[in-house]
Amino acid sequence: MRADDFTAVPASHAGAPSVAGAAARSSAALSVLATMRADPRQAIQEDSIRCLICAGVFRQLTNTHLRGHGLSAAEYKTRFGYNRGRPLMCRSLARMYADRARNAGLAARIRQRPILLEPELRRRGGARSISLEELLTRREIRQREAAQRTGSSVHLAG
Numbered sequence: 350m351r352a353d354d355f356t357a358v359p360a361s362h363a364g365a366p367s368v369a370g371a372a373a374r375s376s377a378a379l380s381v382l383a384t385m386r387a388d389p390r391q392a393i394q395e396d397s398i399r400c401l402i403c404a405g406v407f408r409q410l411t412n413t414h415l416r417g418h419g420l421s422a423a424e425y426k427t428r429f430g431y432n433r434g435r436p437l438m439c440r441s442l443a444r445m446y447a448d449r450a451r452n453a454g455l456a457a458r459i460r461q462r463p464i465l466l467e468p469e470l471r472r473r474g475g476a477r478s479i480s481l482e483e484l485l486t487r488r489e490i491r492q493r494e495a496a497q498r499t500g501s502s503v504h505l506a507g
Contacts, residue, residue, distance in 0.1 A: 389429045390482055395440050401429050409438035430481025 382404050385392045392399040397406045402418045415425050415437075422437060436443045450456070464470045 386429065388485055389431055390485065393440065398437060398439050401425075408442050426480070430484075432480045432482050435482065 381399075382401060385399060386401055389401060392401055397408060398410055399406050400410055400414065400418075402420075405414075407414065410422075410425070412422060415422055418425075420428065423433070425431075425437070426433060426435060431437075436446075438446075
């Protein structure tokens, strides 16, 4: 948690009420964390990303922050079901970095593509585990497509 996450408590609220308020805030934070752990995509917003361990709000989950929880970025992604390639940063920051890379021409500077150099990689194809994030996204797409099909068949019948 950062210093800006706390609000000042007036002197009239000292003692038991502040303890009750802290318990209520803690309960609310746990509820939010439980929801986000069930669907980790919700933790990544336009201008912030929420740590699913401590509920801290950041622009980017750095290796230093994750090391404080005893995890690497890869372990964090695996634990909470993120795709391996998911950047642990807010959407606006990821967009800014992608724009910089595009403007600098970084794609043209890539010297090798492992899948072309190692035939074994091509033979393996898409043999990889599917993360929770990808599973949820695929499920939502299937549900949306099914709803569109039933919606369009209703319009055709009417």
